[in-house]
Amino acid sequence: MPLDESTVKNIAFLARLKVPDEELERLASELSNIIGWVEQLAEVDTEGVEPMTSVVEMTLPKRPDAVNDGGDRERVLANAPEPMSGYFAVPKVVE
Amino acid sequence: MTDPLTALTLAQARDGLASGDFTSEELTRAHSGAVEAARDLNLFITETPELALERAQASDTRRAKDAAAGPMDGIPIAVKDLFCTEGVLTTAGSHILDGFTPTYESTVTANLRAAGAVMVGKTNLDEFAMGSANVTSYYGPAKNPWSTGDGKDRVPGGSSGGSAAAVAAHLCSASIGTDTGGSIRQPASFSGIVGLKPTYGRCSRWGIVAFASSLDQAGPLTRTVRDAAIMLGAMAGHDAKDSTSAPVEKPDFEAALGGGVRGLKVGIPREYRIDSTPGEIETLWQQGIEWLKDAGAEPVDVALPHTKYALPTYYIVAPAEASSNLARYDGVRFGLRVPGETLDEMYENTRGEGFGAEVRRRVLIGTYVLSAGYYDAYYVKAQKVRTLIARDFKKAFETVDVILTPTAPSAAFAIGEKMDDPIAMYLNDVFTVPASLAGLPAISVPAGLDPQGLPLGLHLIGRPFDEETVLRAAEALETAARFDTKPAYLEGA
Numbered sequence: 001m002p003l004d005e006s007t008v009k010n011i012a013f014l015a016r017l018k019v020p021d022e023e024l025e026r027l028a029s030e031l032s033n034i035i036g037w038v039e040q041l042a043e044v045d046t047e048g049v050e051p052m053t054s055v056v057e058m059t060l061p062k063r064p065d066a067v068n069d070g071g072d073r074e075r076v077l078a079n080a081p082e083p084m085s086g087y088f089a090v091p092k093v094v095e
Numbered sequence: 096m097t098d099p100l101t102a103l104t105l106a107q108a109r110d111g112l113a114s115g116d117f118t119s120e121e122l123t124r125a126h127s128g129a130v131e132a133a134r135d136l137n138l139f140i141t142e143t144p145e146l147a148l149e150r151a152q153a154s155d156t157r158r159a160k161d162a163a164a165g166p167m168d169g170i171p172i173a174v175k176d177l178f179c180t181e182g183v184l185t186t187a188g189s190h191i192l193d194g195f196t197p198t199y200e201s202t203v204t205a206n207l208r209a210a211g212a213v214m215v216g217k218t219n220l221d222e223f224a225m226g227s228a229n230v231t232s233y234y235g236p237a238k239n240p241w242s243t244g245d246g247k248d249r250v251p252g253g254s255s256g257g258s259a260a261a262v263a264a265h266l267c268s269a270s271i272g273t274d275t276g277g278s279i280r281q282p283a284s285f286s287g288i289v290g291l292k293p294t295y296g297r298c299s300r301w302g303i304v305a306f307a308s309s310l311d312q313a314g315p316l317t318r319t320v321r322d323a324a325i326m327l328g329a330m331a332g333h334d335a336k337d338s339t340s341a342p343v344e345k346p347d348f349e350a351a352l353g354g355g356v357r358g359l360k361v362g363i364p365r366e367y368r369i370d371s372t373p374g375e376i377e378t379l380w381q382q383g384i385e386w387l388k389d390a391g392a393e394p395v396d397v398a399l400p401h402t403k404y405a406l407p408t409y410y411i412v413a414p415a416e417a418s419s420n421l422a423r424y425d426g427v428r429f430g431l432r433v434p435g436e437t438l439d440e441m442y443e444n445t446r447g448e449g450f451g452a453e454v455r456r457r458v459l460i461g462t463y464v465l466s467a468g469y470y471d472a473y474y475v476k477a478q479k480v481r482t483l484i485a486r487d488f489k490k491a492f493e494t495v496d497v498i499l500t501p502t503a504p505s506a507a508f509a510i511g512e513k514m515d516d517p518i519a520m521y522l523n524d525v526f527t528v529p530a531s532l533a534g535l536p537a538i539s540v541p542a543g544l545d546p547q548g549l550p551l552g553l554h555l556i557g558r559p560f561d562e563e564t565v566l567r568a569a570e571a572l573e574t575a576a577r578f579d580t581k582p583a584y585l586e587g588a
Contacts, residue, residue: 033518049483055534078196079194
């Protein structure tokens with residue numbers, strides 16, 4: 001199904017990706033081509049086939065539900081663009 | 096004038112270090128010098144000569160005390176700039192990771208460090224490993240040391256383009272890359288070297304910048320099959336920090352070599368004959384079959400009926416996982432931040448400016464196929480087809496031990512080609528993606544030249560966790576092919 005400009009605008013918003021209006025038309029056409037191409041999967045009969053959830057045959061390991069790391073605020077904040085008083089700072093979200 | 100030490104394979108360097116012919120410091124200085132002299136190829140995003148020297152000297156000290164850590168001790172290697180390295184800038188080839196200096200080391204690079212390997216630098220790659228030509232890097236395209244004399248720079252393949260080209264140009268004894276749909280094997284083919292993607296789960300993904308988590312796997316890029324075996328031994332192993340890392344025995348991969356392929360059943364999948372493949376690729380494939388036959392193996396026709404659906408499946412699954420993984424780049428915790436009035440605006444500005452065109456495209460595709468109303472039609476459907484693709488391989492491996500195909504549908508193309516049409520670029524991975532979707536080990540071995548004198552690889556796929564048979568068959572191909580042509584960049588030096 002071809003994607004129109006408003007669909008592209010919507011998924012760009014969902015992905016929190018700023019897309020200038022003048023790029024919408026080109027993107028809609030590029031993405032439509034790709035989506036049109038992957039849609040050939042519709043011709044494969046997948047009746048009764050389980051979707052893959054793990055590529056290797058192994059069960060997910062478990063570990064005790066206990067704290068095994070932490071207390072490392074400096075290292076956690078070391079790469080933050082705008083750390084403030086030991087926190088990550090962001091634009092105001094609560095009025 | 097190139098230093099003869101840079102011409103050594105990993106195994107030769109190991110033996111030379113062991114017998115005291117040279118020190119790791121000498122070997123490392125030779126390679127760091129070569130890295131600096133080859134800056135015009137743009138293969139490294141960060142060079143680490145001081146760090147390398149420090150580690151080389153530490154290696155020499157260990158060796159003087161008879162306490163060398165193993166075969167990798169003192170060996171200069173290059174690391175794809177997708178592995179987090181403690182205290183060393185890690186970019187993933189993206190603007191959005193500006194200035195990111197991890198405070199931790201990825202498990203694979205930590206394993207290599209513990210084995211004594213000496214990192215000479217972090218190599219160029221496609222942004223977030225999304226590409227097949229190393230042209231989507233924020234740091235500019237990497238150039239292939241192979242050229243044809245037509246004045247055009249060739250791509251080294253991708254996404255591990257810098258890692259592959261650095262091995263081909265003798266800037267390191269070996270390098271590491273990652274492979275999601277062919278990102279080790281296709282650049283190995285384009286650069287005339289060996290590239291091994293291990294079984295999914297063989298190497299830990301912890302500390303590797305994630306692209307598509309159900310497909311990503313680290314592996315070695317080397318000049319010989321033996322070198323790949325040695326290097327994989329130092330990279331692999333179970334890691335509790337990666338829940339998909341397999342708790343399996345790690346064999347002595349190098350010991351698997353030398354056994355020959357007598358009686359080995361080699362599957363030839365008819366579905367890999369596609370009309371658009373150039374004649375020389377088909378010819379090389381036939382030659383590969385003959386070589387293995389002459390070495391005592393038995394070629395067997397096998398059917399992999401869902402092969403043609405592998406690429407479209409991949410281009411749903413990989414972007415879906417990427418869009419989810421790349422959600423973490425929000426301008427809050429690391430890397431680039433572009434200000435905005437509100438939190439949403441800050442996210443949108445940061446991500447809009449921080450991601451390049453191909454990454455944006457894949458994030459949008461991924462978001463679309465995962466969005467409400469489309470999830471079943473695209474994502475679940477693709478995961479069902481993926482089950483069928485894996486089933487095809489499983490069935491084939493009931494009768495054969497290994498599968499032989501070409502690695503890529505062409506030799507290295509010129510920088511700038513295939514840029515207008517994303518799907519044409521995606522087709523580079525037509526032969527490598529199926530094994531990725533099924534999580535199987537696979538290797539590319541340099542096997543011949545195209546009519547323009549550019550290298551071409553042959554591709555072997557094995558059973559899960561049977562890298563040993565893959566390496567053994569690869570060695571047989573390598574021995575028969577006797578590929579010893581050097582890239583123009585080295586010949587002209």
